[in-house]
């Protein structure tokens with residue numbers, strides 16, 4: 001057993017972990033943040049995407065102890081009390097969600113992109129989500145949604161609660 | 163060298179179980195004691211949008227908005243069997259069952275209203291905005307809530323059952339009418355083939371899909387996008403690598419599916435040709451939207467580099483070999 005300190009969605013946690021668990025396991029099983037999904041478990045699908053210190057990582061490929069002192073955003077950290085994050089709103093409006101399994105990861109990849117580049121073109125959007133596999137949507141409506149979200153965020157700013 | 167070509171693929175697809183197999187969908191709709199509409203349906207939502215469009219159809223019959231309907235879905239202890247979410251059948255089959263269930267409920271509510279209001283008949287009685295009223299004299303009205311009260315303890319509940327009509331094919335001749343209805347679709351694609359690497363890129367694509375009637379155009383577009391990506395994967399990426407019944411390509415490192423970079427923006431044309439036996443004319447498109455993709459891509463490759471591919475997926479190795487063999491054959495035939 002080992003103790004790690006990390007900040008998730010603005011909240012400080014101190015968690016007892018087994019040395020060999022992944023960050024994904026800590027998020028889902030210990031912090032009960034089950035919005036982060038496990039698809040392949042080997043870094044190929046992006047379903048487990050989270051943002052760690054500003055960059056997206058596959059949380060299935062990060063050992064929990066590597067998250068010591070890090071600041072993490074998961075899908076649960078996107079909406080605020082006043083409502084959905086503009087990215088989430090745009091996903092809903094554009095019909096960008098089908099089964100939904102890839103969507104938490106997609107939304108976080110979109111956030112990481114838009115935090116750096118608020119006016120991406122469609123190619124840049126595609127590039128940014130190319131590590132997130134989706135079996136249902138054919139990606140186009142997701143690209144539409146991220147494009148729309150970029151406009152919302154340009155106007156409203158990033159209303160993320162963190 | 164990079165070579166471009168265009169190709170077209172077209173299919174017609176029989177939805178439902180077909181071949182005389184009993185294809186039955188059931189739905190129940192209830193006017194709750196509070197006068198709310200509750201729809202019970204076993205149709206499974208897998209992201210295709212069944213819950214949305216089935217609720218839309220119920221709302222249409224009952225003259226209420228989608229938000230006014232409580233949908234109880236996929237709970238086998240209380241929802242009747244709507245068959246599988248397969249064979250592109252929920253829109254048509256379960257849609258029909260829901261429409262019938264709601265029409266039955268509407269008729270029952272009208273009967274109660276006619277009695278309560280002392281009307282001569284049900285002629286000119288409308289159901290809208292959670293009330294039943296006489297169109298020529300709208301003050302003559304009863305709300306859903308009042309009807310629910312009149313109904314008492316036992317809530318008003320009606321069922322709708324739909325059994326699709328298909329016949330078994332003649333085993334000897336293969337003739338018959340095994341499916342109904344059919345949906346039609348056409349894909350057109352433009353590809354760019356790299357003759358050095360064997361890579362195929364889809365540079366443009368358009369899909370024209372017959373849907374009968376578009377209950378929810380945005381969902382249809384999403385289905386088309388998804389079907390295209392799946393068809394594209396089928397045509398050039400996805401290979402299970404079956405060896406003696408064992409799947410060798412059992413992870414995303416060797417079972418490749420399209421990423422956002424592989425899929426082009428797709429031009430989507432929704433064709434509405436209402437089907438008379440369908441609910442509001444609407445037909446299912448889940449599978450139809452993917453079937454013509456691979457043939458269209460293969461035809462485009464033929465158009466680009468002159469080789470007929472007969473085995474998918476068209477991996478770069480396969481394509482390079484085919485291009486090489488084709489060159490050799492032509493040389494032997496003295497064509498080049």
Ligand code: FES
Nearest residue numbers: 039040041046060
């Ligand atoms: S579950 Fe982590 S990349 Fe697939």
Ligand code: FES
Nearest residue numbers: 099100102134136
């Ligand atoms: S919506 Fe189903 S995997 Fe993306």
